Amino acid sequence: MVTDGERILGLGDQGIGGMGIPIGKLSLYTACGGISPGLYPSRCGWMSAPTINSYSTIRFTWAGVIRALPTMSIMRLSMSFIQAVKQRWPDILLQFEDFAQKNAMPLLTRYRDEICSFNDDIQGTAAVTVGTLIAASRAAGSQLSEQKIVFLGAGSAGCGIAEQIIAQTQREGLSEDAARQNVFMVDRFGLLTDRMPNLLPFQAKLVQKCDNLQHWDTENDVLSLLDVVRNVKPDILIGVSGQTGLFTEEIIREMHKHCPRPIVMPLSNPTSRVEATPQDIIAWTEGNALVATGSPFSPVIWKDKVYPIAQCNNAYIFPGIGLGVIASGASRITDEMLMSASETLAKHSPLVNNGEGLVLPALKDIQVVSRAIAFAVGKMAQQQGVAVKTSAEALQQAIDDNFWKPEYRDYRRTSI
Secondary structure, X not given: OEEOOOOEOOOXXXXXXXXXXXXXXXXXXXXXXXXXXXXXXXXXXXXXXXXXXXXXHHOOOOOOOOOOOOHHHHHHHHHHHHHHHXXXXXXXXXXEOOOOHHHHHHHHHXXXXXXXXXXXXXXXXXXXXXXXXXXXXXXXXXXXXXXXXXXXXXOHHHHHHHHHHHHHHHHOOOOHHHHHHOEEEEEOOEEOEOOOOOOOHHHHHHOEOHHHHOOOOOOOOOOOHHHHHHHHOOOEEEEOOOOOOOOOHHHHHHHHHHOOOOEEEEOOOOHHHOOOOHHHHHHHOOOOOXXXXXXXXXXXXXXXXXXOOEEOOHHHOHHHHHHHHHHHOOOOOOHHHHHHHHHHHHHOOHHHHHOOOOXXXXXXXXHHHHHHHHHHHHHHHHHOOOOOOOOHHHHHHHXXXXXXXXXXXXXXXXXX
């Protein structure tokens, strides 16, 4: 696990103070995925200057490097670090965690085919979100490929989710062009279009063509979230903006006007930055919305009915991926392995399997889910040639053998 501490949750640059998040995620690898804590080779932090929390520096509470490193220096540092890691632990699985947006995607693109690695904020978030959406769509009697999806937030996490959705809907039969036409990305400057300047490289393939928007009912030059919802009439609304309150009552009611069972996912962390609360979303949709959040929320009681709120948490995904990589000996993590994880998560949805309950499994079942994801990930790794092929029985046995349990071993007397 490695971080530069520059994008801890929605809080920004925390310096070395952000190390609690990677350490916590290492604990989840053990608690959820059964990975022995003895396998952790190190806990590392890369620190740059404060970007958001300059107040902490002024108050002498900043724990980290005060002077910022330029992007090129960070990339050179990362190259040296990863080469050293590869030399010391050739078979390591490296998870990039909470890197600044300007570094997260370039690092992932640069190293994903060079070392067994993934970025949980981009790929893990995408995998758990897609798994949730597959389950929610099936519960509504449809497929994800039939849905129109609007995002609020077009950073690396939002675009990573969008690309994974596009890949999944292609698996369900759509062409790439048709899949991309169903996804609409809105950021602080409005809907991403092919005429918008200064797009980031990972945003460029997610634009909508202005020629296709000429019939839209709007008088605004900048297409706001409300404009997009009013014209697209989406089935799914996803928030990854990190800004509180942006899913307004007007927007949610406009969505519900055209979609009897809307899927609304305010995924921003922490709870203080959520786009809308589940209580409001349930009330504004007359109890018809299916809600999943990025932060934990208690069940909503509306008109004497209890609505459980699923937490779309990466802990459903990354421990199983880690276990699958260890058990199979995979040398890389591919997009297909991530999609297999999403499909497996969806298959464990109580709402799909029982017709009621949460769209995601209960946390008490997370070890069962992690084992199933590990098997699916390991099997796909073998099919793609990034792991040695074995029988299904051998793979399952490897998963069982590597699943660590915090139990005392039996003692055997060796002397009187």
